[in-house]
Amino acid sequence: DGGITQSPKYLFRKEGQNVTLSCEQNLNHDAMYWYRQDPGQGLRLIYYSQIVNDFQKGDIAEGYSVSREKKESFPLTVTSAQKNPTAFYLCASSKDTRNEQFFGPGTRLTVL
Amino acid sequence: AQRVTQPEKLLSVFKGAPVELKCNYSYSGSPELFWYVQYSRQRLQLLLRHISRESIKGFTADLNKGETSFHLKKPFAQEEDSAMYYCALIETSGSRLTFGEGTQLTVNP
Secondary structure, eight states: OOSEEEEEEEEEOOTTTOOOEEEEEEESSSEEEEEETTTTTTEEEEEEEEEEEEEEEEETTTTTEEESSBTTOEEEEEOOTTOOOOOOEEEESSSSSOOOOOOOOOOEEEEE | OOEEEESSEEEEEEEOOOOOOOOEEEOSSOOEEEEEEEEEOOEEEEEEEEEGTBBBBBBOOBBBBBBOOOOEEESSSSGGEEEEEEEEETTTTSSEEEEOEEEEEEEOO
């Protein structure tokens, strides 16, 4: 394992609060991704970044925001506008967008 | 838009039996296809990709463009194969993967 880390492992948030999930990689990968994993729905892409200082919306970007100020870091903010934020969030990185993606251990977010 | 379908959410077989996890896709061009696997308490990881034509852990997958399928097969399932399997696709000129819904495989002793 190693190489790509996510923190925290578990996160609890009250309704109406924004929360930021951390994703760091030391693999020197250009591309990074955020997915949401829900039972029976597979992995759905929230945002991705092909290179530092650039990112694109995925399929379910509403209520989320990201930044890519450093190559190693791609934090995800779950805003209060996200209607159903309780989920398991996975971060991944790859050398470029056509290569194998390496996944982090995930963060389980629960909104109370 | 491309789409990946895994028709079976759950699949259960006995140890030593053949197993086939189905994956169908819709895309008009020439896609690149992958199988990712997530074992219990482990990270999601790449199992195989069609361009490498490798057999990984006894699994193989053949791209059938006529049937737009990329089924994952293993002739003799083992208990350690129990996991969640995801099929994924990237377009020829694409920049992102599209995942299927996943199939939870259970291999019973």
